[in-house]
Amino acid sequence: MTRGKFHKMHGLGNDFVIIDTRISPVEMTNARARAMADRKTGIGCDQLILLEPSDVATVRMRIFNQDGSEVESCGNATRCVVSLLGQDAMIETAGGMIDGAYHENSITLHMPPPRFDWQDIPLAFAMDSAAMPMAWDELASPMAVNVGNPHAIFFVDDIDAVDLAHLGPQIEHDAAFPERVNVNVATVRDGAVFLRVWERGVGETRACGTGACATAVAAIRQGKVASPVTVHQAGGSLTIGWEPGGLIEMTGGATYVFAGEADWDDFG
Structure with a gap:
């Protein structure tokens, strides 16, 4: 089955297409991510987010930029994911583990310590x-x-x-x-x-x-x-x-925009 569901969300206007691959499997490539993120011919977003099973956290999050490149971390997207899950959650990313505290009107993230070397x-x-x-x-x-x-x-x-x-x-x-x-x-x-x-x-x-x-x-x-x-x-x-020496704490909102369905094959 190539048809699946997605969620459109944004954090302060930084917008995302979020696909929970545990429910709607999709084979993602850089080209497909770029096509889906296109605002004229695709669904349209700043970043495409995939949620996958994790052995060490509530969920694993993968992040694809608008140009199709996969990156390590996105704070606004992580707040949206915690909001979508509707619960406190540990999020595994390529940039490290992020602990998210869920509140109805705001999300607080504890992110890994910054690095300076x-x-x-x-x-x-x-x-x-x-x-x-x-x-x-x-x-x-x-x-x-x-x-x-x-x-x-x-x-x-x-x-x-x-x-x-x-x-x-x-x-x-x-x-x-x-x-x-x-x-x-x-x-x-x-x-x-x-x-x-x-x-x-x-x-x-x-x-x-x-x-x-x-x-x-x-x-x-x-x-x-x-x-x-x-x-x-x-x-x-x-x-x-x-x-x-400590973690970074970020607090802010996350907004659910709409749910949709698409045929992944339409995007290459």
């Missing part, structure tokens, strides 16, 4: 990941953080003045980042963080959960804000808490 980002060669000696036009000296996936964080005076559509792809594909990178531009104001994110394999999205985590961690580590901190994005706000 250049090998863990990963970077192509040894350098100071706290202030990388690199620049792309006005964006310079980012902090690199891995929160299950790689992020570069730039603190700027005005996030709206940054031409992210131009600089995002350049930084994402720079040879310094062998697994590509998510690009975050942030402004700290009145103890809060205002953020835009260029997601690798997707482009600029209305919100990025791991981007909010990485940027909050960078801001806390640099003494710009105190934990917990509110991170504002175009799609809404998340609360991020982190103490050095």
